[in-house]
Amino acid sequence: MTLSQVLRTIPPLLLLLSGCNGAEQPQALGTLERDRVLLRATTSEIITAQPKREGSLVEAGELLLQFDTRKQTARVASAQAQWHKAQAYLLRLTNGERPEDIASAQANLERTTAAMVQAEKAYRRIAKLKQQNLVSQSELDQAIASRDQTIAEHDAANEALSKLIVGVRQEDIQQAQAALDAAAAELDLAQQLLEDLSITATRSGRLDSLPFNVGERVPANAVVVAIQADNAAYARVYIPAPAMAKLSIGMQLKVHIDGHDAPLNGTLRWLSREPAFTPYYALNQQDRSRLVYLAEFDLDDSAQSLPTGIPAQVELP
Numbered sequence: 001m002t003l004s005q006v007l008r009t010i011p012p013l014l015l016l017l018s019g020c021n022g023a024e025q026p027q028a029l030g031t032l033e034r035d036r037v038l039l040r041a042t043t044s045e046i047i048t049a050q051p052k053r054e055g056s057l058v059e060a061g062e063l064l065l066q067f068d069t070r071k072q073t074a075r076v077a078s079a080q081a082q083w084h085k086a087q088a089y090l091l092r093l094t095n096g097e098r099p100e101d102i103a104s105a106q107a108n109l110e111r112t113t114a115a116m117v118q119a120e121k122a123y124r125r126i127a128k129l130k131q132q133n134l135v136s137q138s139e140l141d142q143a144i145a146s147r148d149q150t151i152a153e154h155d156a157a158n159e160a161l162s163k164l165i166v167g168v169r170q171e172d173i174q175q176a177q178a179a180l181d182a183a184a185a186e187l188d189l190a191q192q193l194l195e196d197l198s199i200t201a202t203r204s205g206r207l208d209s210l211p212f213n214v215g216e217r218v219p220a221n222a223v224v225v226a227i228q229a230d231n232a233a234y235a236r237v238y239i240p241a242p243a244m245a246k247l248s249i250g251m252q253l254k255v256h257i258d259g260h261d262a263p264l265n266g267t268l269r270w271l272s273r274e275p276a277f278t279p280y281y282a283l284n285q286q287d288r289s290r291l292v293y294l295a296e297f298d299l300d301d302s303a304q305s306l307p308t309g310i311p312a313q314v315e316l317p
Contacts, residue, residue, distance in 0.1 A: 026316040028295065030237030032257065034308050035229040037203050041067070041218045042196040054210050057230075058201045064225050065199040065210070067218075072194045079190040083183040090176040105161040112157045116150040123147040205230040232304045235266055235312040238276060238292035243316045247271060247295070254315040255297055257306060266297035266314060 045067040052064050126143040129135040201207075209226035212218050235255050239247065247268060255266035272294040297314060 026240070026243060027256075027313045028237040028239045028243070028316055029311065029313050030235060032233040032303070032306055032308055032310050032312050033236045033296075034205075034233050035203075035231060036208065037205070037227040037229055038223045039064070039199050039202065039225040039227070041199075041220055041222050041224050042193065043067075044217060044220045045071075045197060046217045047212055047214050047224075050210055050214055052207050054207055056207050058205065058207050058227065060201050060204050062201045063198055064201055064207065067197040067199075069194060069197050072190070072197060076187070076190045076194050079183070079187040083180070083187045086176070086180040086183040090173070090180050093173050093176050102161070102164050105157070105164050109154070109157040109161050112150065112154040116147075116154045119143075119147040119150040199225055201225075201227060203227060203229045228308060232299055232301060233306050233308060234269070234299055234303075235297040235314060237295055237297065237312060237314050239271070239295045239316070241275070241291040241293065244271075244293055246317045251317075253297065253317070255299060256313045256315070257303075258311045260306065263315075264303055265300050268295060269298045270296040 047065060048068050049066040050064070051066075052058055052062065058064065123143040123146070126135055126140050130137070130140045206228045207225070208228040210224070211226075212222075212224055218224055249268055249271060251268045253266050253268065254263040256263050274293075275291040276294055295314075
């Protein structure tokens, strides 16, 4: 089939209507449309409820579909526990040590100090006796080891008390704060994923489609709800190429609707810059005039009650 033959098969609704003598008012044909909102599943879960029926009117915020929330509820509880743990650790660092802990460390330092003094005296006595050859070398070695051990215990107790009094380092507090922020972010994410399991209407309108049934496991990113928005219908028509140069955004034209006697006022809100079919540079002069461009016209309030999908014709200049 040649290119010319292909173009001749384009449905008449997409082309310019004109009489055999070319004297009739040129028109662009199409249909009335409304915004269609598609809501998708964020994860693969089982549908547990569908409170609304297809075709019913819905308001923004109404629950339309509910997924099983048990697994995500457990994840939220786990994230919340981690947040409480990080918060308690940060409070422990910033509030400082308890007075009881400081008092206990002071008592331990005093005990090790007394033990160190006693061990030093015992060492000196043994050392004098050794000079007189009244004790053995092993007894002296044992006294030296005992003295060194008590000195080490005293130093450790002193460091522990100093740490309690001075407090933690600023870097430790910053690290604990970062851990708390990370736990809070994880909790927010888990709660958001839990909320996403309840599919609510994002716009008011008519519930157009529920592709899945209760009890089915839906794949992630699948469309689970389709809403036909309640805004006024607009005309989506195809503009023939010869009329493109006469149109501009904001231009008002008459729109005829099948079954509606009086024409409506339409305002051109969008006009495609790309042809809907074969690119112009691949066509000859005769076929090029058959190109059409998609356009949308906002209609006045009288189009609010008109059904979606009925044919529409726009009078072209």
